[in-house]
Amino acid sequence: MILDNLLLIISLLFIVSMLTMVSEKIGISYPIFLVIAGLLISFVPGMPHLQLEPDLVFLIFLPPLLYMAAWNTSWKDFWFWRRPILMLSIGLVVFTATAVAYLSHAMIPGFSLAMGFVLGGVISPPDAVAATSVLQGLKVPKRIVTILEGESLVNDASSLIVLRVALATVPAAVQFDLLQTGMDFFKVAGLGIIIGLAIAHVLYLVHRFLPTTPSIDTALTFISPYLMYIGAEHFHSSGVLAVVSGGLFLSFRAHEIFSYQSRIQSTYVWETVIFLLNGIVFIMIGLQLPEVMTGLETYNLYEVIFYAVVISLAAILVRIIWVYPATYLPRIFSKGVRLREKHPSWKTVFVVAWSGMRGVVSLASALSVPLLLEGKPFPHRDLVLFITFVVILFTLVIQGLSLPVILRWLNIEDDGENLEEQNAMMNSRLATVSLDFMRSNYDGEIQEFEPFQMLKNRYEKIIQMADSKMLHLEDTPSKSMVRKYRTMLLEIIDIKRVEITKLRRERVCSDELIKVKERELDLEEARLRKSP
Structure with a gap:
């Protein structure tokens, strides 16, 4: 049994790596390509039934993914853009959940308003990995990326709190209380932030004052998100915000607690691990088709597809409806907003509005809905799961594939910092x-x-x-010359690598010295390619 599971995991990792190379070759963002590939693989005869366990997502995948996102987020930028980030991560989540709740309640027979809020809480948070991976390599203002990444750090917590309150109202058959939800959010969120910062301070002292090594520092960075998440969840608070707050704190203090060896080593290790985690998560979304089709025998297939498509379109439309007023109305009523934030063009606002692809948190939330309610099957659980799957697939494929085309069509100029x-x-x-x-x-x-x-x-x-x-x-000629100079330096690095290969074959230098020189060239190339 253990060998079978191990072989399955290794096979998934290999498939993810291969499919990612294919996605790079054909120019499709790898999360979108992996979801589509997983969906196609699920139709292969004899394919084992792979079920995505909610605990696997929330306890194994989510903490490191959130931690890495927080680590790569600038606290300065996050705080500067806190107004639009909070408007999206809290306001839009509640608005989306409410709109989906009333729509599904009115459209689906026997679908209570409480069940509508369950569905709304499940599908309300967009997946930032999908959006940022689509935007990667494209010319977009830094403001857009910062807002989307900041939104992803908080919206999971908002949606999970909405879902938690909604699930509590289903058995009691009471009305969903938005005021109570708001109070619960601040209580759960506040305690989660406090726990995350407390654990982060302890880890800060460990990194700062104990004789750690680069390997120990790297290992501790992997332990950190799990300590924060599990610690917060143990006290019934937001593990998501605990990881986010702790990650932002330690990232802000990284220059004080890590040596250059620790920074280099942990960066490359984390990039590899996060790539594999993201890859497994997205291909597993596609592989869930057999799971989400289970239990739909009691429904008319054409009707549930209609419900799912309508709710998918509603989720896209609701985000657009929210983003434009949330962007421009505060500028009308607040002079401080006008002075602090540069006026955004309608084009950049539309990109933020269109970047609402759903992902694994939504699917895991749907799977976490209990099977039984007071000894009876949970009402419409299979329908919620199917609609969630379609919303994820619909938004990833439609919005994800069209986003690069829209960016080229809008021809957005970077209005950010020079x-x-x-x-x-x-x-x-x-x-x-x-x-x-x-x-x-x-x-x-x-x-x-x-x-x-x-x-x-x-x-x-x-x-x-x-x-x-x-x-x-x-001066355009000056810019052109700078680019040409950088190209020359990169070509010189290639020439040096060829010469090092000759030295290795001639065995006139030690392998240790050759590795040192190769490392120097790698760092130099990385600096040149990342410089503006």
């Missing part, structure tokens, strides 16, 4: 302080020893280039 100018300014500042330090402490060595003089000349050249770049940033 990263190129900031990069030039930072290079100049760093070179200046380095040069001042050398002149103050190593002036004699600079005059007597050639390597010191060469380094001094290098920093002076960096300052000259940065100042020239800032003065002529709008």
Whole structure:
């Protein structure tokens, strides 16, 4: 049994890796491609029935995915855009849940309003991994990515609280109380944030004052989200917000507690693990088709497909209806908003409104709806599961595949910060302080020893280039020359790698030295490719 499960896991990891390469080749975002591939694989005769367990998602997958998202989120940007982020992650979640609740209650026979809020709580949170992976590599304002990532950090907690309250009202057959839901949200969310920050402070002290190694630091970063999530859930608070708050705190303090070896090692390890977790999650969504079709025998298939499509369209439309007023009305009534936030164009607002793809949290929430209610089958559970699956598939395929086309059609210009100018300014500042330090402490060595003089000349050249770049940033030939210079440096790195390969074959240098040089070239290439 253990060997069979292990073989299944390894097979999934291999399939995810292969399919991701195919998605890169054909230019489709890998979450969308993996869901479609999983759906097609589920039709293969003899394919084992793979059921996505809610506990597996909430306890194994969700904490590290949230932690990594929080770690990569700038607290400065998150706080600056807190108004639109909270409007989406809390306001839109409640608005979507309410709209879906009343629509499903009016449209589906025997579907109570409480069950409508169960369905609304399940499908209300978009999946940011799908949206950001689609936007990756496309020219979009940083503001859009920041808002979508910030939304994803909080909306899961909002939807799960709505779902929890809705499930509690189903057996009692009472009306869904939005006021009570709001009070529960702040209670559960507040305690979750406190627990997450408390655990994060303990981990901060461990990283800061105990003699850790890069391997220990990396291992602790994997343990951290589980400590925060399980600790918060134990006290019936939001494990999601515990992980988010703790991750944001530790990310903000990372420069104090990690050495450069720990940062490099943990970054590459986390990128690999998160890629595999995301891949498994999205392919498992597609593989759930046999599971969601179970129990639909009592329904008319054409009717349930109609319900699912209508609710999918409603979920898309509700987000568009909410996003535009939520963006522009506060600017009308608040001078502070107008002064603090740059006026967004309708194009950027539409991209945020259209980036509402649902994902694994919705499916796991639907699967977590109990099978029995007071000893009887939970009403319409199979229908909720099927509608959720269709909403995920509908939004991922329709919105996900159309988003790159829409971005090209809208031709959105980046209205965010001028990263190129900031990069030039930072290079100049760093070179200046380095040069001042050398002149103050190593002036004699600079005059007597050639390597010191060469380094001094290098920093002076960096300052000259940065100042020239800032003065002529709008000069097209200058930009073209900078790009050509970067291309030349990348080509030189390739030449150096070829020469290192020759040295390895000739065995004139130790393998250890060759690996060090290869590592230096890797870091240099990464710097060049990520620079603006």
